[in-house]
Amino acid sequence: VLLLIMCQVSGNMFMDVIVISYLQLHFRYKIPSVTSQTARRVFKTATKTCSEQDKAMVAKYLSHSTATADNHYRMLQPDMVCQAKKLIATLAGDSAHFNRRQPSEQRIIAYIDKQGWESNVPNGVKLFNEWKPSGKEDHVMDSQQIQKLVKSQKWKGLHITDIEGKGKGVLATRTFQPGEVICDYHGSIVTAKKGKEIHQETSEEETGYVFFYTNKKGKPMAIDAHSSSCDCHPGKQTFGRMINHLRTFNLRPRLFTLQKDEEEKDVILLIATKAIKVNEELSFDYGVDCRSFGGEGSGISWL
Ligand SMILES: C[S@@+](CC[C@H](N)C(=O)[O-])C[C@H]1O[C@@H](n2cnc3c(N)ncnc32)[C@H](O)[C@@H]1O
Numbered sequence: 036v037l038l039l040i041m042c043q044v045s046g047n048m049f050m051d052v053i054v055i056s057y058l059q060l061h062f063r064y065k066i067p068s069v070t071s072q073t074a075r076r077v078f079k080t081a082t083k084t085c086s087e088q089d090k091a092m093v094a095k096y097l098s099h100s101t102a103t104a105d106n107h108y109r110m111l112q113p114d115m116v117c118q119a120k121k122l123i124a125t126l127a128g129d130s131a132h133f134n135r136r137q138p139s140e141q142r143i144i145a146y147i148d149k150q151g152w153e154s155n156v157p158n159g160v161k162l163f164n165e166w167k168p169s170g171k172e173d174h175v176m177d178s179q180q181i182q183k184l185v186k187s188q189k190w191k192g193l194h195i196t197d198i199e200g201k202g203k204g205v206l207a208t209r210t211f212q213p214g215e216v217i218c219d220y221h222g223s224i225v226t227a228k229k230g231k232e233i234h235q236e237t238s239e240e241e242t243g244y245v246f247f248y249t250n251k252k253g254k255p256m257a258i259d260a261h262s263s264s265c266d267c268h269p270g271k272q273t274f275g276r277m278i279n280h281l282r283t284f285n286l287r288p289r290l291f292t293l294q295k296d297e298e299e300k301d302v303i304l305l306i307a308t309k310a311i312k313v314n315e316e317l318s319f320d321y322g323v324d325c326r327s328f329g330g331e332g333s334g335i336s337w338l
């Protein structure tokens with residue numbers, strides 16, 4: 036969206052030659068080519084409101100010619116390169132105002148209104164309908180919006196309903212693009228050992244509510260979601276625990292770190308692996324089969 040908006044603003048802007056994915060967007064939206072000098076100027080202008088340190092970093096990152104680049108990169112610390120690349124991506128519109136989740140139509144329209152543009156004003160409804168997520172999926176890991184959604188559990192576009200032969204399940208009420216975060220698998224964090232005990236103690240119909248994973252330090256852990264509402268959101272039905280298993284899944288789990296009152300908490304995000312249509316059932320591969328749990332799974336028809 037931002038890319039399109041920015042193109043409207045400048046007439047013929049873009050591309051940061053460094054980031055190949057932008058080049059792809061460049062071709063997809065048929066944006067005329069510009070010189071790298073223009074692209075550099077655009078990025079420098081975009082740092083207007085940044086700190087002096089960030090301005091200097093972007094200037095340094097963009098200034099060198101191919102001939103001096105080798106020498107330059109040898110001198111740079113990898114973390115500085117990453118930081119500068121992230122900053123450039125933000126300036127290109129990756130996460131400054133919109134990120135991978137589709138914004139509402141009102142938000143796009145309000146954003147356009149706020150800019151005070153007088154000509155070439157983009158059509159908010161059109162942008163909403165043609166919206167594609169920008170940036171790389173990895174940027175989700177830095178997203179404040181995802182932090183907020185995990186905390187609030189106000190995931191949009193999902194509906195819990197009866198699914199024949201599976202009990203309940205979750206349907207999409209809007210389309211999702213590949214790479215979008217759908218929700219998290221929500222519950223309390225316990226060790227994998229405790230998770231197995233909970234799994235064994237629970238009745239057969241309730242066995243599927245413990246999610247096993249390995250944490251950042253390589254320790255086997257589990258998310259216990261057997262209780263229908265959690266301590267942090269009493270009375271609220273969360274979505275992750277209601278999603279059924281399917282080998283031909285449309286979501287995949289990914290470990291994420293929630294920042295909570297100076298503490299870190301593991302969260303499993305469920306991310307779309309393909310384009311998801313309205314009314315499509317959401318599913319992920321539980322990673323278990325009939326040999327799991329000491330062969331206990333052999334009586335389970337849906338595995
Ligand atoms: C995490 S829960 C999913 C929500 C569950 N269907 C419900 O109504 O609460 C896991 C349980 O759902 C059921 N389930 C999951 N995937 C299924 C499938 N593909 N077919 C039938 N039942 C399934 C099993 O009973 C499993 O123990």
Ligand SMILES: [Zn+2]
Binds near residue numbers: 222266267268
């Ligand atoms: Zn909670």
